[in-house]
Amino acid sequence: MQKQGIGKSVPRKEDDRYLRGKGQFVGDIRLDGMVEAAFVRSPLAHARIKAIDIPERLRGQVYTMDDLEGVKPIVASSALPGYKPSRQWPLARGKVRQVGELIAVCIAPTRAQAEDIAAEIEVDLEELPAVVDMLKGRQPDAPLLHEEFGDNLYLVSSVAGDIAPAAKRADVTVTREIRTARQCMAPMEGRGVVAEWHERLGQLTLWTSTQMPHIVRNGLCDVLGLEQRQVRVVPPDVGGGFGYKGILLPEEICLGWLAMHLGKPVRWLEDRREHLTANANCREHHYVITGYATRDGKLLGVEAEASVDSGAYSIYPFSACLEAGQVATNLPAVYDFESYRADAYAVATNKPPILPYRGVARTGVCFAIELLVDALAREIGMEPHEFRQRNLVRPEQMPFENIAKKYLDSGDYPTCLEKAVKSLDIETWRKRQKEGLPDGRRIGIGVAMYCEQAAHGTSVYAAWGVPMIPGFEQAGVRITPDGGVELRVGSHSHGQSHETTFAQIVNEMLGVPVDRVNLVHGDTEYTPYSTGTWGSRVMVMAGGAIAAACEELIPRILVIGAHLLQVPVGKVRFEDGAVVADGSRVTLSEVAHVWYLAPQNLPDNADDRGLETTKGYKLKRDTGTFSYATHAVAVAVDCQTGMLEVLDYVIVEDGGTLVNPMVVDGQILGGLAQGIGTAIYEEMPFDGQGQPLASTFSDYIVPGPTEVPDARIEHMETPSPLSRFGIKGVGEGGAIAPPAAIVNAVNDALAPLGAEITESPVTPRRLLSAIAAAQDGAGS
Amino acid sequence: MKPARFDYMAPSTLSEALGLLESVPGAKVIAGGQSLGPMLNLRLVQPQLIVDISRIPEMSAVEDDGDCTVYGACVTHAAIEDGRAADGTGGVLARVASGIAYRAVRTRGTIGGSLAHADPAADWLSALTALGAEITAADGKQERRIPIEALMTGVFETAIGSAELLTGVRVPKLSANARFGYYKICRKTGEFAEAIGVALQDPERGRYRGVVGATEGSPIVLDDLPSLKAGTEADPGELRERLKGHGMDDPYEIQLHAVALERAIQEALA
Known part of the structure; x- marks a missing residue:
């Protein structure tokens, strides 16, 4: 039998249905008597609601918060000292705090009719001054979003440290103000919910496009006042998440309530305009960051003050602390230096709440630290990769607790960098750079590195104290009467290929062909509890749990197999899907047949728990696995038009043991595409009143096929000492480094002009303005 | 977003179509629907009637x-x-x-x-x-x-x-020896242009026209461009001055549009 276990690039089982358009997403669900919902949303960023005028003839088709009797606000708190949680009513009560905030829900037989109704609802709003910029929001005279806070800060988190020794010894000090734009996550499928109340079961079923069905159930029960047994959450096929679907939505609550009170199923499908202008955003960071180094290239210290534009509400379950809280602890990344201090402010603004997007805070963090590292290298006059090489954590230091107390589990960062430098062939690019391109464009070379904490567990999240703390990850494995396997896992796939990769773990353990493994995932009715698919955790956690569950079945299989082979159990072993003794074997299918269909042939000592089990799994140490990578890129910069072209892109990454290298490559390339979006294209601008200015994809530009280069990927495989099989989480990594690598390359190209970019995305306007500013500066 | 309610007619003759436009004020014409479709969905337009002219043979x-x-x-x-x-x-x-x-x-x-x-x-x-x-x-x-x-x-x-x-x-029609250049600056393949430059050199007809498009209004027409007449590279300073003369004042816009035209001229003369 062909090996399909760990390390094999088994083709994705999911692709057949996806590529034929046979996937089943929320939008494909149609139930008898189903009605459609559309929302009345706030046209203003900050206002007091004076009245909501519902014409008499529309009574019964329009609901406001006052109608949602018994429904509580969403509150995502945190145990971090000083954290202030917001109270977010599913439909606005008293005030609206962002454009697009839900005010009323309208139902009708079709979405178009529901929108007709929504257009008739008049909301009398008294406009309040809006906080649109996070830095202004921090000022003492700023208008308050949540009056009870007394300011606009959800949280200030710090890594305290003494920077004075570094400042004293430094030959070179560089300070930069760095910004990353607010983005929309833009999964191919938006959010969507179908809710139905089952009278017979006394149960609300919610089909929803989510990354964390069990957490959505927790939240729904809290807010709607239901018991867990009364709620079933089912994610069907989910078309991309990236963090956008890691949230309890006010829409989910409204639809749940409506289904219960109307007695008929209700559907809401987010449209692209709602996605872009009303629902959660990501990424908006601001830094003032200073680096201290010696003339010979030793990084001595880093000091940073960061702000995260956290938006109007603290989202459930991650809260408003996660993004900002990760900034301070992640900045040191792959470097070893002696002095560090950082403060990070999570600022409430009149914009949609911020959610952790693929890479969470690290994309901004990587951008800040890696731009700083390049600026230091330029200041010293050293090739940036050589400067990095002198300051990386060395393999002999592993496992290494860095200055921000991150426990880097394993890896060889210097080799990773060296491979990327060689693979891109920076030496040759430097020669070409001197000549320039025949069409006059400038060549730039950039490098960026990161490490990514993944699959971090109980202790980390208990310290955050957010409404979701991952514990043991469980998996259910059931061998079917014909020797196939049914797998039950509580996390869900929004594109990660779980149906394939989980089956590979089963294949590794039990020898069952991948095609004979079915995955039931996400559905709260049938799967063990899981916090879901986030934090690059699932292959590590669910993979470990599946292996543990399979392992637990093997002794039971051996007992039956030995009996069928008529040899003592001590003489048999499990091998390639069969119980094997000297010269004879009985297959798993035969063992399963006997257990289910011919129990008269079972031995007396057969294990009465049979051929199914649910088993939990935790890492040996739950501080997380650390995958890492170097991205190296050569770009051409057209200084006349401000346009960029990626000429070559190399990624050298170490994800520990890879279960399916092809799937990992897919993850990296998808992440790269999003990273290029962050670097060059994607930005959700707001005007001074907090109105979002990009309401369609013609204004919010995401990269397409011709904007994403054919990157070359090389793998290193340093197993994690902490996880089963040595797997490390890799799902998010691809999106972390591209903005830093590309902007470093742009700055490398612009250096002779004295121009520098410190803000993403690098739009033509930003690039030309930077060049013009440098020219003005030089001329004055 | 879904469109507001509208009626739809697909006449097979021009006179029928014109009759509908005459009789229903605010009626909108649809052909390929590539712009009107999204505008309807976004409810930026809410016509009572849409007249589909794609079935009129001529x-x-x-x-x-x-x-x-x-x-x-x-x-x-x-x-x-x-x-x-x-x-x-x-x-x-x-x-x-x-x-x-x-x-x-x-x-x-x-x-x-x-x-x-x-x-x-x-x-x-x-x-x-x-x-x-x-x-x-x-x-x-x-x-x-x-x-x-x-x-x-x-x-x-x-x-x-x-x-x-x-x-x-x-x-x-263009003369056999006419030369044409077209340069479009787009942030992304297929996206609407940030700037368009067009250059036409048709000596037989005495046409030496430069056009700057993707502006905030009608395309800017620059007739009798010296570079196109002389077959030499455009003077960047002169182009920028002429764009300013047409009311363009944002240095970024001037830069982008001037470069688009320069490159269109280069292409026409290449």
């Missing part, structure tokens, strides 16, 4: 009229791109068509629809302005011709009356 006709080729309003970008429509410009139209948005848009989108929509960033508006095209329009009473320079009266606004229909476009 709207998709292409005729040779001596000095001109006449394109019916419903000729698609793809038909021009593929050479299925006669082209008196030696491939210039096909080249421009091939760069419009994406193939899916080109398959349905039409030359008349693009002109009537009057998006400053659209390709046909700039390219056909360089070529000196004429628009044909009709209402229930008369037909008329509008020089393309006079078509656009503002962003998304044209000289076409509410009961009038843009029926086609007359594109003058």
Whole structure:
């Protein structure tokens, strides 16, 4: 039998249905008597609601918060000292705090009719001054979003440290103000919910496009006042998440309530305009960051003050602390230096709440630290990769607790960098750079590195104290009467290929062909509890749990197999899907047949728990696995038009043991595409009143096929000492480094002009303005 | 977003279509629907009636009229791109068509629809302005011709009356030795242009026209450009001054548009 276990690039089982358009997403669900919902949303960023005028003839088709009797606000708190949680009513009560905030829900037989109704609802709003910029929001005279806070800060988190020794010894000090734009996550499928109340079961079923069905159930029960047994959450096929679907939505609550009170199923499908202008955003960071180094290239210290534009509400379950809280602890990344201090402010603004997007805070963090590292290298006059090489954590230091107390589990960062430098062939690019391109464009070379904490567990999240703390990850494995396997896992796939990769773990353990493994995932009715698919955790956690569950079945299989082979159990072993003794074997299918269909042939000592089990799994140490990578890129910069072209892109990454290298490559390339979006294209601008200015994809530009280069990927495989099989989480990594690598390359190209970019995305306007500013500066 | 309620008629003759436009104020014409479709969905327009002109045979006709080729309003970008429509410009139209948005848009989108929509960033508006095209329009009473320079009266606004229909476009043929350059600056393949530059050098007809498109209004026409006349590189300073003279004041916009025209001139003269 062909090996399909760990390390094999088994083709994705999911692709057949996806590529034929046979996937089943929320939008494909149609139930008898189903009605459609559309929302009345706030046209203003900050206002007091004076009245909501519902014409008499529309009574019964329009609901406001006052109608949602018994429904509580969403509150995502945190145990971090000083954290202030917001109270977010599913439909606005008293005030609206962002454009697009839900005010009323309208139902009708079709979405178009529901929108007709929504257009008739008049909301009398008294406009309040809006906080649109996070830095202004921090000022003492700023208008308050949540009056009870007394300011606009959800949280200030710090890594305290003494920077004075570094400042004293430094030959070179560089300070930069760095910004990353607010983005929309833009999964191919938006959010969507179908809710139905089952009278017979006394149960609300919610089909929803989510990354964390069990957490959505927790939240729904809290807010709607239901018991867990009364709620079933089912994610069907989910078309991309990236963090956008890691949230309890006010829409989910409204639809749940409506289904219960109307007695008929209700559907809401987010449209692209709602996605872009009303629902959660990501990424908006601001830094003032200073680096201290010696003339010979030793990084001595880093000091940073960061702000995260956290938006109007603290989202459930991650809260408003996660993004900002990760900034301070992640900045040191792959470097070893002696002095560090950082403060990070999570600022409430009149914009949609911020959610952790693929890479969470690290994309901004990587951008800040890696731009700083390049600026230091330029200041010293050293090739940036050589400067990095002198300051990386060395393999002999592993496992290494860095200055921000991150426990880097394993890896060889210097080799990773060296491979990327060689693979891109920076030496040759430097020669070409001197000549320039025949069409006059400038060549730039950039490098960026990161490490990514993944699959971090109980202790980390208990310290955050957010409404979701991952514990043991469980998996259910059931061998079917014909020797196939049914797998039950509580996390869900929004594109990660779980149906394939989980089956590979089963294949590794039990020898069952991948095609004979079915995955039931996400559905709260049938799967063990899981916090879901986030934090690059699932292959590590669910993979470990599946292996543990399979392992637990093997002794039971051996007992039956030995009996069928008529040899003592001590003489048999499990091998390639069969119980094997000297010269004879009985297959798993035969063992399963006997257990289910011919129990008269079972031995007396057969294990009465049979051929199914649910088993939990935790890492040996739950501080997380650390995958890492170097991205190296050569770009051409057209200084006349401000346009960029990626000429070559190399990624050298170490994800520990890879279960399916092809799937990992897919993850990296998808992440790269999003990273290029962050670097060059994607930005959700707001005007001074907090109105979002990009309401369609013609204004919010995401990269397409011709904007994403054919990157070359090389793998290193340093197993994690902490996880089963040595797997490390890799799902998010691809999106972390591209903005830093590309902007470093742009700055490398612009250096002779004295121009520098410190803000993403690098739009033509930003690039030309930077060049013009440098020219003005030089001329004055 | 879903459109507000509207009625839909697909007449098979021009006179029927014009009758509907006359009798239903605010009726909207649809051809390929590549701009109107999203506008309906976003409820930016909420017409009572939509008149689909794509089933009127002469709207998709292409005729040779001596000095001109006449394109019916419903000729698609793809038909021009593929050479299925006669082209008196030696491939210039096909080249421009091939760069419009994406193939899916080109398959349905039409030359008349693009002109009537009057998006400053659209390709046909700039390219056909360089070529000196004429628009044909009709209402229930008369037909008329509008020089393309006079078509656009503002962003998304044209000289076409509410009961009038843009029926086609007359594109003058180019001389055999005419040279043409087209340079579009887009942030992304298929996206609307940030800036468009078009250059036409047709000595036989005495045309030396530069056009700067994707502005905040009608394309800027620069006739008798010295560089095109002399066959030399454009003077960057002079181009920028002329753009300022046309009311452009943002240095970034001036830079981008001037470069687009410079590169179009370079291409024409190459």
